[in-house]
Amino acid sequence: MRLVFAYIDPGAGSLIIQALIAAVVSVPFFFRNAIRSTIGRLRRKPAEGSGGASGSITPEDAGAKPTAAE
Amino acid sequence: MTDRPAAEREPGSYRDPSGFVFRRDGVLYRQVNAVFAGDWAAFESSGLHAALVREGVLVADRPVALELAPEPNAVAVIQPDEIGFISHPFEWSFSQLKDAALLTLRAQAMAGEHGMTLRDASAYNVQFVAGRPVLIDTLSFERARAGEPWKPYRQFCENFLAPLALMATRDGRLGQLLRSWIDGVPLDLASELLPRRTRLSAGLAAHIHLHARAQRRHSGDAVAEDAVAPRGVTMSDTRRLALLDHLRRTVEGLKLPAHGTEWADYADQTSYSAAGTTSKEALVRRLLDACFAAGGRRAWDLGANTGRYSAIAASAGFEVLALDGDWAAVERHYLALRAAGERRIMPLLIGLADPSPAIGWANTERASLIGRANADVVVALALVHHLAIGRNVPLPMFADLLARLAPTLVVEWVPKEDPMVQRLLSAREDIFPGYTVEGFREDFERRFEIVEEAPIDDSRRVLFRMRRRT
Numbered sequence: 001m002r003l004v005f006a007y008i009d010p011g012a013g014s015l016i017i018q019a020l021i022a023a024v025v026s027v028p029f030f031f032r033n034a035i036r037s038t039i040g041r042l043r044r045k046p047a048e049g050s051g052g053a054s055g056s057i058t059p060e061d062a063g064a065k066p067t068a069a070e
Numbered sequence: 071m072t073d074r075p076a077a078e079r080e081p082g083s084y085r086d087p088s089g090f091v092f093r094r095d096g097v098l099y100r101q102v103n104a105v106f107a108g109d110w111a112a113f114e115s116s117g118l119h120a121a122l123v124r125e126g127v128l129v130a131d132r133p134v135a136l137e138l139a140p141e142p143n144a145v146a147v148i149q150p151d152e153i154g155f156i157s158h159p160f161e162w163s164f165s166q167l168k169d170a171a172l173l174t175l176r177a178q179a180m181a182g183e184h185g186m187t188l189r190d191a192s193a194y195n196v197q198f199v200a201g202r203p204v205l206i207d208t209l210s211f212e213r214a215r216a217g218e219p220w221k222p223y224r225q226f227c228e229n230f231l232a233p234l235a236l237m238a239t240r241d242g243r244l245g246q247l248l249r250s251w252i253d254g255v256p257l258d259l260a261s262e263l264l265p266r267r268t269r270l271s272a273g274l275a276a277h278i279h280l281h282a283r284a285q286r287r288h289s290g291d292a293v294a295e296d297a298v299a300p301r302g303v304t305m306s307d308t309r310r311l312a313l314l315d316h317l318r319r320t321v322e323g324l325k326l327p328a329h330g331t332e333w334a335d336y337a338d339q340t341s342y343s344a345a346g347t348t349s350k351e352a353l354v355r356r357l358l359d360a361c362f363a364a365g366g367r368r369a370w371d372l373g374a375n376t377g378r379y380s381a382i383a384a385s386a387g388f389e390v391l392a393l394d395g396d397w398a399a400v401e402r403h404y405l406a407l408r409a410a411g412e413r414r415i416m417p418l419l420i421g422l423a424d425p426s427p428a429i430g431w432a433n434t435e436r437a438s439l440i441g442r443a444n445a446d447v448v449v450a451l452a453l454v455h456h457l458a459i460g461r462n463v464p465l466p467m468f469a470d471l472l473a474r475l476a477p478t479l480v481v482e483w484v485p486k487e488d489p490m491v492q493r494l495l496s497a498r499e500d501i502f503p504g505y506t507v508e509g510f511r512e513d514f515e516r517r518f519e520i521v522e523e524a525p526i527d528d529s530r531r532v533l534f535r536m537r538r539r540t
Contacts, residue, residue: 014224017284029312
């Protein structure tokens with residue numbers, strides 16, 4: 001059963017290095033998203049209602065959501 | 071039941087146990103196997119399937135009767151839209167491969183928003199439709215599980231990042247490594263071939279150089295019972311998103327150095343006078359109009375360079391494959407088409423002197439160029455001398471090949487006196503006594519019937535429209 005889900009070989013080394021790289025790049029990723037969402041919040045305040053909250057969410061913003069779990 | 075046409079499994083569709091692609095009566099279908107039922111249901115119910123198709127990220131499909139399934143254990147059968155021409159990643163220019171890479175990451179991002187994830191990232195899962203890349207493997211998505219690393223990471227690096235990095239930082243021709251490695255460029259090889267300075271680029275240092283080292287170091291590691299996470303490699307959602315974001319930035323940061331090759335400048339320095347060019351364009355248009363009126367819809371422009379005559383074919387109504395063996399010409403052509411939003415022309419890196427071979431399992435997994443011939447009209451302008459004199463291809467063999475590609479032909483004769491031919495002959499002995507317009511006519515008439523002959527003004531070149539003999 002399990003084989004079906006991993007029908008490509010992810011590679012032991014690839015999994016290990018990807019975890020390390022992800023740990024390192026998640027630091028700037030976190031700060032970039034924090035800065036971006038702060039700027040977004042500041043911008044939205046003066047121009048209330050012009051863009052709408054959902055309309056201004058970018059893929060990066062969406063990625064910022066789970067940062068609380070980190 | 072009994073009069074249902076036999077199903078034929080597509081030869082490239084054997085790796086994934088979750089389903090496969092087959093044809094019945096020429097129509098393309100995909101069977102979804104019972105083992106994948108849960109993920110398939112989630113793909114539908116999460117709204118991801120509809121969203122991907124709506125955004126043009128995934129090829130559209132419609133569900134069809136389950137009885138069409140050729141093998142037991144089917145839970146669904148779908149009929150995906152047919153792709154006009156299946157191209158291979160080594161036939162793409164740098165920017166085509168880069169756009170395919172970014173599309174793959176976009177599909178992953180959309181999957182993530184729907185609680186799902188990509189389960190593979192092969193470049194062969196991407197095809198070009200109306201000028202844009204789309205994913206064609208509808209079964210590429212599965213439910214995401216908490217803490218899971220991105221399984222196709224290695225595949226993405228080998229299929230996309232490594233060849234792109236080599237093309238951008240070493241040489242544009244290195245995309246051809248994908249012709250030798252159907253599963254992508256091995257990372258140890260990429261690491262060895264990349265310039266030293268790439269070790270200072272965070273993206274390439276991490277995803278290629280360190281990645282290759284990690285592979286070497288852990289190559290003998292026993293994989294734990296959980297094949298997905300040996301040694302319990304887990305990763306938070308944020309970290310996985312950060313990794314994908316970093317991959318995207320790395321891909322976006324790769325750019326080709328801005329310099330042309332001899333070939334890419336060629337369009338601007340032909341041997342024609344202005345009058346000759348105008349005449350040739352008008353004649354090509356007239357001959358192609360006649361081919362279109364005769365029912366032709368798909369044209370292959372051989373030696374298309376940056377696509378001057380591909381554009382004429384497109385404006386005559388054809389869907390055009392613009393083939394050229396020079397990567398810089400194909401790259402320029404693709405960028406120009408993309409900027410113009412042109413959807414009817416697809417440039418591909420294919421030289422006629424050594425066209426794409428069939429590769430992969432049993433030499434059938436990925437078809438050769440000739441195995442994919444589906445043109446109604448072949449256009450071969452300013453090509454005959456490059457093959458006959460530049461590559462010593464006898465004219466009868468040239469005629470034979472063209473006859474295998476399409477039933478109709480628009481071909482340009484370039485005489486020996488032409489400055490372009492003289493340039494080819496300048497450094498070598500003239501061993502081509504049969505290279506005359508009479509010889510050309512005679513050799514081609516064995517295969518074709520000459521329907522129309524049109525001399526180009528202010529030049530000694532001649533255009534021919536021919537029909538294959540049956």
